[in-house]
Amino acid sequence: MIDFINTYNLTGVLIGLATFLIIGLFHPLVIKGEYYFGVKCWWVFLLMGIAGIIGAILVHNLILSILCGVTAFSALWGIGELFEQKKRVEKGWFPKRDKKS
Helix, strand or coil: CHHHHHHCCCHHHHHHHHHHHHHHHHHHHHHHHHHHHHHHHHHHHHHHHHHHHHHHHHCCCHHHHHHHHHHHHHHHHHHHHHHHHHHHHHCCCCCCCCCCC
């Protein structure tokens, strides 16, 4: 598979597509995380970010290392977006979850 990617010079396309999918994955994670847990789940995004950074440092394969880094910083960016999502919910742009007793 790596030979195919290298032969047809598809590394940039592969990384671009994977980055697009990773960022696309974090969008609903932030929305659902805030909906079900509020902003108190920010530490999960922090742990994912730290794990991704460690993975990016430890993995020797360039493509996988890049994808670990993209995942890490998408998770860290998600922390800020989580608090922004709270504001969007307060403005009524997204539904607020009813807390059941």
